Structures are given as structure tokens and as C-alpha cells.
Amino acid sequence: MVSTALPAPSRRSTRTWTNRLLGRQPIGLVFGAPYAVFIAIVFAYPLGLAVWMSFHAYFFTAPGVSVPRPFVGFDNYRAVLGDSDVRQAFLNVLVFLVINVPLTVVLSLVLATALNAAVPLRTFFRVAYYVPYVTASVAVVAVWLFLFSSTGLINRSLGSLAPSPSWLINEHWAMPSIAVFVSWKQLGFFILLYLAALQNVPKELYESATVDGATRWRAFLSVTVPGVRPATTLVVLLSIITGANLFTEPYLLTGGGGPNGKSASPVLLIYQRGIQQNHPDKAAAIGVLLVVGVLLIAGIQQLLERRAAR
């Protein structure tokens, strides 16, 4: 301390000079550098490359071989949009969202509300609910395949009520089955989100609702639901992103998006077109369209919500 006090004037001047250029703690640059490099390599550059690829003719070559990759404008997009498989896959995601989003929001809010009260076995319930969320999709897909196979436990229990052909190979049931599976798997995470949000709903509101003679159901609708609206926005948004990201379920649960592509997802097609069939340019175009679609749906949701809140 004493030694630093002596040459103070000159040191201070150099320090302010570097501080002005690099900030008060330039060491932060060193600490942040690995993460910055990581973002640049596996995020920023690939993001640019994805968009670039979607506007050029691009295919895989042996390493080191350079081939012309001419600019083709919107050709890839035109090809992709003209592809009935791709259109079907986007339609499938809509079917998925129509089932998955309401199911997720309603069930996770109801279970979180129930769990928020002083109930016995609380820890047990919390653990039970997030076990599917922390387990690998591949592992739980295996059980669902077993449960929902033609001669599986579900069909045996249902007897003549079982759909034919069975759930996962039935054109009408394949996508709804995936939607229910994903709702089941993700629900624990969303219950935790809602539990956190419920802590922010003021207790006085419930008290005054009770004094006003409101029933439990009424209090739930007019206190809980508006109270957790920000969380609901987040849950819906994350559900939409999950829906857009579907790959493991159609790949394994319905054997590659079957039957007849009725459960194919855009990401499955990105894999098939891009890597299996060597059309990475078209796959990149599907990816860009998918992200634009997600942003559009999220934007519409925001608009509707703002209007509802007004």
C-alpha cells in the first residue's frame, strides 16, 4: 500500500490511458476471451454460413477440393417450398403445437398450483415430475415404443378400443402421440417455472378474493392466471421452440417420420436432405425458413398477448 502511493502520479496517468481504451479492469478481456471465441466459432460464423449456404449451390466434397459454389438467389427456397414433404413437415409442427402448447400450459399450471400449497410428500412429487425431464429422450422413447406398440400394454388394456393400425404407425395418431409424449417429458421443467412464478403472486390478492366470497376456481382464474402471465409467455415460447426442434421423437418413436411422412419434422428433413442426400444448401434453406416461422409465431403470440392485456 505504501509503496504504491509513491509513484502514484505517473502510474495513474498510464492507468487512465489504458482504462479509457480497455475499461477499468482490462483483465476482463482475458476472462471473457474464451467465451467470445467460442461464440464466434460455433455460433456467429455458422449462423452467417447457414444464411450464405441457403443462397448458394452447395454440396459436400472431399476435404481440400475447391469447387465453385455459385449464387443461386432464392432457388433453394423455391425448391424447398415446392417440396410436398417439407410442406407436410411444417404442417406436422402446427399439429404438434396445437396439441402440445395448450396441454403443457394447462397441466403445468394446474400441477404447479396444486404443488404450491402445503401438501404432504411435496419433495416426492417434485422429484417425480421432473424425472422425465432429466432423462434422455432415447431412454424414455424406448419405454413408449414398448407401451404403445401394436401388442403393447396400452393396446392390451384398451382391447377393442385400440386404434388400428396402432398409435405410432397410424397416420392420424402418430403426430398427436409425439405431441403427448413431448408434453409429458417437458412438463416437469414447466412446473418448476410456474412454481417460481407463483412465488411472485401477492398472497393478499388471494385473501381479498376469499373475503369477496370468490370460490377457489374463481380465485385461480382471476388471481393466479393473470399473476403468472409473464411465465405463461415464456412457457409458450419455449414450447414453440421445442416443437420446432423436434428430431429424436420422429426419428425413433415413429421410425423416421412415418407413416408417409405424417410425423416428419423439419429438423428430420434437414438431416435427411442435408446429410443423407447431400443437399446442405436446401437443408440450410429449411433451417432459415423454420427460424423465420418460429419468430413469426412468437411475434404473433406477443401481439395477441399485448392486446389481451390491454
Add this chain to the structure above:
Amino acid sequence: MSQTTSTPLPLAKAAAAATSDEPRAATRRRWSVWRLVALLLGALVFLFPFYYMIVASFQKRADTSVGGIIPQAGNLSLHNYVQIDKAIDLGKTLLNSGIFTGGVLLGTVVLGVLAGYALAQLHFRGRGVLFASMLLLQVVPFQLLMIPLYVLIVRDYGLGDSYLGMIAPYAINSTAVFVFRQYFLQLPADLFNAARIDGASELRILRSVALPLVKPAILTATLMTFIGPWNEFLWPFLVTKDHAKQPLAVALANYISTVAASAGNPYGAILAGACVLALPAVALFVAFQRHFTSSNLGSGVKG
């Protein structure tokens, strides 16, 4: 409803409460019974597939009848585990899963903590840009980056069938960086200034002042990060074509989609593999469930 609120007479209110006390207690009891029934039903729906997975993994012959839910003494064996081990080499694939997950955890805990600390407590040029990119990273989905990352990592850098290629896109978990930053932000800046005046280097401050205070955050973020690579299927599936390098999730998925038909009891073998894949993550979360509560998660999400 609005009528009752407009009567400000406390006496009237008290009288109303007194008369409705008896039925209200009854409704409260009825509600708590219903609540418990709903929660129990939910728990059954969540846990039954796991119970069934374990039971069926020990069945000698696949028994899909309703009676098969209860383990039958005559139909129990470890045969399925032997079979899946022969097919996909559980030891090797578990090791691959472990290396993949360990690499990601190491990168996240070392480099992610450094970044989180810098973003929260250090003032340097470019901090705003770094923070903005971190937020952006959470929004742009992986499926858009999948093809270009495949082109770069597998084709250009030749990292196919390598641990590095598997780990690279996950090396630093951005959500964890965000959680670290949130926790470091909660620490008072005076604490750091005091240490700086005492002449401690930033690395020293991080190690002996900041880190001990955010231990719970590290544990939570580590748990969150763990399930990512351990359960991940799509990316390692794209990168590893060589059986010797595949993590368990990929090897099991390939087994499900290709070789299952050749096994005597394909579901038994698949479910045995599923049990092995599920066990580490489930065990970790049950053991550390206190650290994975709504408040911990909330502080990460609320921002």
C-alpha cells in the same frame, strides 16, 4: 362480488365470515383431498413408465399383458443386460458419454465461470457486446446451426468421430454462464473493491472471494449442464459414425432403429440399455434435488 367489496363495514364482513366458517372449512378439506388426488395421479403418470422400464428390462420373455406390470418370479433374468452389453458394449459407450459430458462440464465450469464473473463484476471494453451475444445465443435454435456446424466440424476441420468434435458446440453452456453472471451480480461490488485495494489480483479475487460465495450456483449450473450432453442425441449422432466413439444415447438409438429385430427379446434388451442410460442422470437429480428447486431455477430465468 363487486357488491360485497363496496360494503366497507368491518362488522358485516366479520359476520359473513363467521356464518360461512363451517362450510368453508369443509370445502377447504375437500379441496385438499382433490389436490392430493390430482398430484398422486400426476405422479403415477410420470413415474409408471420408469417403473415399467425397470420391470420389463428384467423380463426373460416380453410380457405385455396387464399382469406383466408385476414382476413374475419365473420370468426374471439379467439376460437382457448381457444381450445389450454384447450388442453395444456398455462399458465403452458409457465411457464415451462420460468423456463427452466431462469435457462440456469442464469447459462450462472453468471458462463459463470466468466469463460469468467478467460479465458481472469487471468493467472492460466489449462487455456489452459479449453480454448481448450471450443473450442472442439462447434465442437462435440449434437446428439452424446444425448443417453449417456439420460442414465446419466434420468436413472442414476433420473432427468427425472425435471427442473434440462432439464437445465443441457444447463446450460452454450459455445458460450456465447466464446463471453464473446472475449470482456474481448479487454479490456487493464493495466486496470486490475491498479485495482490489488490498492488492489481490482478479484471478485471486475470483478464486478466494467470489467462488466460495456462489458454490450453490455452481452446483445448480453443473447439474443443468450435465443433462445436456449426457442426454444429447442429434449432434453426437451426426458426428460419430464409428461405433468405438459413440456415446450410449447414440449407440442405443442405433440399436433401436437397426439391430433390434435380431435379438430374442428386442424390447427387453432396449429397455435394459435405457435403464443404464437413465440411471446416472436420475440418480444425480434425486441426490441433489434440493439444489434444483424453483427458486434456483427462477433466479436463472427471471434475469
